[in-house]
Amino acid sequence: MKKYLHIYKSELMSNLQYMLNIVFRLVNFLLLIFIFMNLWDYIYDNPNELINGYSKNQMIWYVIITEIIWGATDGRRYCRKISEDVKGGNIAYMMNKPYSYIGYSIASHLGETTIKTLISVIVGFAMGLFFLKDFPVLTLPAIVIVIISSILAVLINSLLVTFIGLISFIIEDSNPIFWLYSKMILVLGVLFPIEYFPGIFAQIMKYSPIYVTCYGPAKLFVDFSYSTTVEILLSQIIYLCIAWLMCHALYMKGVRKLNVTGG
Numbered sequence: 001m002k003k004y005l006h007i008y009k010s011e012l013m014s015n016l017q018y019m020l021n022i023v024f025r026l027v028n029f030l031l032l033i034f035i036f037m038n039l040w041d042y043i044y045d046n047p048n049e050l051i052n053g054y055s056k057n058q059m060i061w062y063v064i065i066t067e068i069i070w071g072a073t074d075g076r077r078y079c080r081k082i083s084e085d086v087k088g089g090n091i092a093y094m095m096n097k098p099y100s101y102i103g104y105s106i107a108s109h110l111g112e113t114t115i116k117t118l119i120s121v122i123v124g125f126a127m128g129l130f131f132l133k134d135f136p137v138l139t140l141p142a143i144v145i146v147i148i149s150s151i152l153a154v155l156i157n158s159l160l161v162t163f164i165g166l167i168s169f170i171i172e173d174s175n176p177i178f179w180l181y182s183k184m185i186l187v188l189g190v191l192f193p194i195e196y197f198p199g200i201f202a203q204i205m206k207y208s209p210i211y212v213t214c215y216g217p218a219k220l221f222v223d224f225s226y227s228t229t230v231e232i233l234l235s236q237i238i239y240l241c242i243a244w245l246m247c248h249a250l251y252m253k254g255v256r257k258l259n260v261t262g263g
Contacts, residue, residue, distance in 0.1 A: 011111025082165025169254035189214035
């Protein structure tokens with residue numbers, strides 16, 4: 001674990017030198033939040049009206065949290081990097097290192113995105129407070145739980161994106177698969193809570209990555225309850241284990257394939 005923390009810290013310190021690039025990347029985040037603030041402001045005629053159990057302020061905070069979590073992975077760039085490592089042969093060089101390629105890739109990438117995520121949190125919360133003049137009522141234990149759930153969500157999403165990138169062992173380019181995955185998360189997870197979908201479809205979504213990578217942390221933030229906490233955290237832990245096993249199995253299959261073909 002120490003070596004992965006060292007990798008994470010090294011990337012974190014390295015990216016502090018490129019703050020201007022991080023700031024420019026936040027422009028897209030700001031535009032999205034501003035657009036969805038206006039969208040929900042238009043949909044809700046009355047700020048106190050409830051639609052599927054959510055007030056206008058809750059919906060806007062929901063989108064802010066899901067956008068922050070989704071942006072924390074920076075999945076498109078990360079998936080492309082994994083795919084290029086596989087196709088370019090760099091992964092063969094990494095196999096002989098005294099650490100797991102999967103652990104190294106995730107630790108390195110999260111080190112790159114941490115500063116951007118922290119700035120997104122500050123900017124997103126500042127925008128929410130400025131426009132809504134309201135903040136969800138959360139106790140200190142609830143805040144800690146939301147943070148833990150958000151970290152688990154980012155780790156799960158990172159593992160799932162890693163798995164998609166490693167599919168390049170099997171097909172030539174895994175980026176189209178990531179495109180489908182990202183659009184599913186964006187449309188069905190980032191923009192709308194599960195409660196907005198029909199009953200049967202909503203039940204199916206509870207078993208999908210959407211529930212543990214987007215909906216869970218955002219739901220706890222806008223409408224916290226301990227009964228929901230147990231369900232969400234348990235689902236996230238199970239998903240985290242499954243996602244890691246999937247990545248490990250696909251990686252080992254790729255390693256055997258490289259060893260047979262001589263790299």
